[in-house]
Amino acid sequence: MTDNIITYPLIVHLFFSIVLMFFWNKIKVQKILTIIGNFVALAVAVMVFIFTWKNGTHVVNAGNWEAPFGIVFVGDMLSATLILLTAIAGLSVSIFSVVSVINARLRFGFFSVYHFLLLGLNGAFLTGDIFNLYVWFEIIIISSFVLISIGGEKNQLEGAIKYFTLNFFGSLIFLTALGVIYGITGSLNMADIALKIRDIDSQVLIDISAVLFLTAFGIKSAVFPLNFWLPASYHTPPSAVSAIFAGLLTKVGVYAMIRMMTLIFPDDVFLSSLLILLSILTIISGSFGAIIQNNIRKVFSYLIICHIGFMIGGLGVLNVLALTGVIFYLIHDIVVKTNLFLIGGLIYRMKGTTNMKKIGSIYSQSPKLSLLMIVVMFSLVGVPPLSGFWPKISLFLSSYNTQNYWLLAALILGSFITLIAVAKIWSEAFWKNQPEFRLGKKRFIFFDELYTIQKWQFVTPIVILAFISLYIGLGAEHIQTLSVRIANELYNSQNYIDAVLKP
Amino acid sequence: MELLLAIMTGILYAAGTYMILRRSIVKLIIGVILLGNGVNLLIFLLGRITKGEPPIIPQDLKHFTDIYADPVPQALILTSIVISFGLQAFAIILVKRAYKVLKTDDLDMLNTKDEDS
Numbered sequence: 001m002t003d004n005i006i007t008y009p010l011i012v013h014l015f016f017s018i019v020l021m022f023f024w025n026k027i028k029v030q031k032i033l034t035i036i037g038n039f040v041a042l043a044v045a046v047m048v049f050i051f052t053w054k055n056g057t058h059v060v061n062a063g064n065w066e067a068p069f070g071i072v073f074v075g076d077m078l079s080a081t082l083i084l085l086t087a088i089a090g091l092s093v094s095i096f097s098v099v100s101v102i103n104a105r106l107r108f109g110f111f112s113v114y115h116f117l118l119l120g121l122n123g124a125f126l127t128g129d130i131f132n133l134y135v136w137f138e139i140i141i142i143s144s145f146v147l148i149s150i151g152g153e154k155n156q157l158e159g160a161i162k163y164f165t166l167n168f169f170g171s172l173i174f175l176t177a178l179g180v181i182y183g184i185t186g187s188l189n190m191a192d193i194a195l196k197i198r199d200i201d202s203q204v205l206i207d208i209s210a211v212l213f214l215t216a217f218g219i220k221s222a223v224f225p226l227n228f229w230l231p232a233s234y235h236t237p238p239s240a241v242s243a244i245f246a247g248l249l250t251k252v253g254v255y256a257m258i259r260m261m262t263l264i265f266p267d268d269v270f271l272s273s274l275l276i277l278l279s280i281l282t283i284i285s286g287s288f289g290a291i292i293q294n295n296i297r298k299v300f301s302y303l304i305i306c307h308i309g310f311m312i313g314g315l316g317v318l319n320v321l322a323l324t325g326v327i328f329y330l331i332h333d334i335v336v337k338t339n340l341f342l343i344g345g346l347i348y349r350m351k352g353t354t355n356m357k358k359i360g361s362i363y364s365q366s367p368k369l370s371l372l373m374i375v376v377m378f379s380l381v382g383v384p385p386l387s388g389f390w391p392k393i394s395l396f397l398s399s400y401n402t403q404n405y406w407l408l409a410a411l412i413l414g415s416f417i418t419l420i421a422v423a424k425i426w427s428e429a430f431w432k433n434q435p436e437f438r439l440g441k442k443r444f445i446f447f448d449e450l451y452t453i454q455k456w457q458f459v460t461p462i463v464i465l466a467f468i469s470l471y472i473g474l475g476a477e478h479i480q481t482l483s484v485r486i487a488n489e490l491y492n493s494q495n496y497i498d499a500v501l502k503p
Numbered sequence: 504m505e506l507l508l509a510i511m512t513g514i515l516y517a518a519g520t521y522m523i524l525r526r527s528i529v530k531l532i533i534g535v536i537l538l539g540n541g542v543n544l545l546i547f548l549l550g551r552i553t554k555g556e557p558p559i560i561p562q563d564l565k566h567f568t569d570i571y572a573d574p575v576p577q578a579l580i581l582t583s584i585v586i587s588f589g590l591q592a593f594a595i596i597l598v599k600r601a602y603k604v605l606k607t608d609d610l611d612m613l614n615t616k617d618e619d620s
Binding site: 131134135138141142145146149152153154157158160161162164165168169171172175176178179180182183186188 | 545576
């Protein structure tokens with residue numbers, strides 16, 4: 001029974017997305033089912049995590065085809081951790097979306113597509129076959145296209161077109177890269193490619209495919225010259241949707257880059273220096289974009305870009321210490337970014353807008369909720385001892401040790417400007433007195449007018465994620481142990497290759 | 504044959520990229536379709552074209568003795584054709600919907616400032 005355990009998260013989400021289709025018009029049933037489904041997925045994800053923690057890397061050959069020929073699913077520690085985080089974020093966002101997304105949207109199969117999105121994410125984290133990774137990416141993007149355009153408001157459709165074009169273009173570049181790598185190695189299994197690419201004489205061909213992969217994943221994860229679609233589209237859909245996008249979609253790109261860099265192109269000096277350069281530019285463009293915005297959700301969108309730079313930079317340095325920082329930051333970032341967009345949705349529900357110029361005095365009106373929000377925002381900034389602080393030690397130290405002083409400067413600048421952006425939000429939205437502002441919409445139900453149970457549905461996911469952020473910060477030793485283990489697994493990629501190919 | 508296909512691939516990539524950079528949304532979709540076909544041809548080309556050698560092992564042998572046509576690229580292309588077909592169908596509907604709501608197919612006009620910015 002335990003042989004196929006790592007594929008269970010996929011089966012759970014596939015099952016629930018199909019079941020949900022049978023209740024197309026019964027929204028109440030869908031709401032209950034999706035929460036049950038996400039609880040089941042969380043339970044399965046915990047099982048997978050514990051299983052992988054005890055037994056190490058586990059490989060499932062789909063259809064029992066031997067490794068280099070068939071599709072493999074590889075559950076190593078990184079995949080298991082990301083599946084657990086996906087389940088946590090998925091559950092929180094599903095609770096939030098039950099109350100925050102209007103029925104007009106839910107009637108078009110919102111939850112079904114939502115489970116498909118989570119299916120795609122889990123699949124991308126698990127697969128060990130590069131073409132299969134492409135297919136999972138396609139599942140992710142087609143679900144995200146539906147989620148981003150469902151509802152069909154004006155600015156939403158504008159965002160959807162930008163998002164669609166860039167992501168589809170990115171997929172085509174990915175496919176090109178895949179074709180090139182198949183042409184030079186004759187294999188699609190990542191472990192097999194990693195072995196065969198060592199025998200390729202022509203460094204130029206390897207670099208071409210590496211840069212193509214970097215472009216493809218760079219578009220997905222919003223790395224500097226390819227990042228402009230993200231702030232143009234992430235603030236348009238409902239907050240629940242942008243929360244799951246912010247928490248997980250860009251991180252899939254980062255995950256794919258981590259896999260490629262550690263497994264297939266580990267000693268590529270050109271690629272490493274390119275990544276470090278891109279990371280510096282990403283941090284600068286993201287952070288400076290964040291401080292000039294007035295819409296809270298746009299500020300958060302730019303901060304996503306800024307913090308993607310942190311991870312890419314650590315990946316460019318590529319030693320165990322830097323990878324530890326990258327993994328820790330990834331764990332912290334998924335939780336905190338999901339939560340930030342949920343908070344954005346809560347502020348929208350409280351005030352009817354997320355424009356900082358038009359809102360104020362949240363702190364005097366609801367001090368408890370403000371306290372909750374500030375914990376999350378300080379976690380993002382990395383005020384010690386909260387969660388953003390610990391990975392930065394590893395990142396700073398590794399960039400200092402390897403004489404990447406420009407990267408170090410960019411990291412410090414990025415952290416500092418994040419602090420400014422958060423301080424700006426705090427003083428504008430929380431401390432400032434409410435300015436004169438009349439809401440244009442007629443039938444808007446404010447947070448105070450909701451039933452108590454609905455209020456709790458809004459606040460519970462934020463509380464859950466805030467507590468996880470606190471745990472990551474205060475229980476940093478556990479997460480650090482986990483990150484060190486993952487980093488060692490990634491750095492010594494021979495173990496992964498042996499586990500897949502079973503020599 | 505290889506040269507012809509290489510040139511075709513190049514033309515499709517160039518034309519696709521050019522069309523994506525146009526301002527009209529309809530041309531953008533045509534660009535995406537052309538680029539998709541270019542990618543498929545590229546995979547086909549990189550899988551080494553072999554004529555008239557099906558990948559079937561003769562009954563009295565255990566493995567291939569001669570060179571054979573690689574079946575994997577064709578499977579990849581088939582998958583990617585199906586996927587891009589679905590995405591293109593979605594894109595056309597999205598564009599139609601966007602045209603109805605926004606009353607324009609000019610990408611430069613897609614910059615309405617929403618009230619929250």
